[in-house]
Amino acid sequence: MKKLLGLLILLSFSGFSQEIALLKYNGGGDWYANPTSLPNLIKYSNQSINTRIKAKPATVEPSSPDLFSYPFVHMTGHGNVVFSDSDITNLRNYMLSGGFLHIDDNYGMDEFIRKEIKKIFPNNNLIEIPANHKIFQTPNVFAGGLPKIHEHDGKRPQAFGIFENNRLILLYTYECDLGDGWEDAEVNNDPREVREKALKMGANILNYIFNN
Numbered sequence: 001m002k003k004l005l006g007l008l009i010l011l012s013f014s015g016f017s018q019e020i021a022l023l024k025y026n027g028g029g030d031w032y033a034n035p036t037s038l039p040n041l042i043k044y045s046n047q048s049i050n051t052r053i054k055a056k057p058a059t060v061e062p063s064s065p066d067l068f069s070y071p072f073v074h075m076t077g078h079g080n081v082v083f084s085d086s087d088i089t090n091l092r093n094y095m096l097s098g099g100f101l102h103i104d105d106n107y108g109m110d111e112f113i114r115k116e117i118k119k120i121f122p123n124n125n126l127i128e129i130p131a132n133h134k135i136f137q138t139p140n141v142f143a144g145g146l147p148k149i150h151e152h153d154g155k156r157p158q159a160f161g162i163f164e165n166n167r168l169i170l171l172y173t174y175e176c177d178l179g180d181g182w183e184d185a186e187v188n189n190d191p192r193e194v195r196e197k198a199l200k201m202g203a204n205i206l207n208y209i210f211n212n
Helices: 002-013 037-048 065-069 085-096 110-120 178-182 192-211
Strands: 021-023 058-060 072-077 100-105 158-164 167-174
Touching: 037 072, 037 178, 037 192, 058 065, 065 085, 072 192, 085 100, 085 110, 085 158, 085 167, 100 110, 110 167, 178 192
Parallel strands: 021 058, 021 072, 072 100, 100 167
Antiparallel strands: 158 167
């Protein structure tokens, strides 16, 4: 079954254009936050690293079979997250079959999402990703690892991951807020250099997915 699911994902990657998606989860958290983030990241990535991603991202629920159509699924929000048993099983199969989930804490998600990640991978701990990992090195170099985009609690930004056979399959970005940096300039009034830094890191994530 896993080989078949992996093949389906591989076929979706190899077409002329790919499609990425936003995860619509339950629990009351605002999964729909940052509506301009993914379209802006797609545009930047297509222009800067020659990806071929459809301009409008899809929306997918965690228990949907459609999940396997997307090489990259992004999740954000400020509040509560609840995954059902079917959500957990589907998300686990998706990632173990070649899919990639990026969870970006938009401030306030941390205490909830860590519990849900543990349900998906009860035998795996989130591991902090070192600055020398390839996701921070190609095509843009982030010598210090994950960049700081928004202050929030003033803590250092951290990137955590779940790995399977040395491949990163789940990325959790904390105290960073990449999604806010991807938004239209007038949304958060971020300086151009901050938005550029966020978009470059986003391009690195997509580059990692399509090349590993």
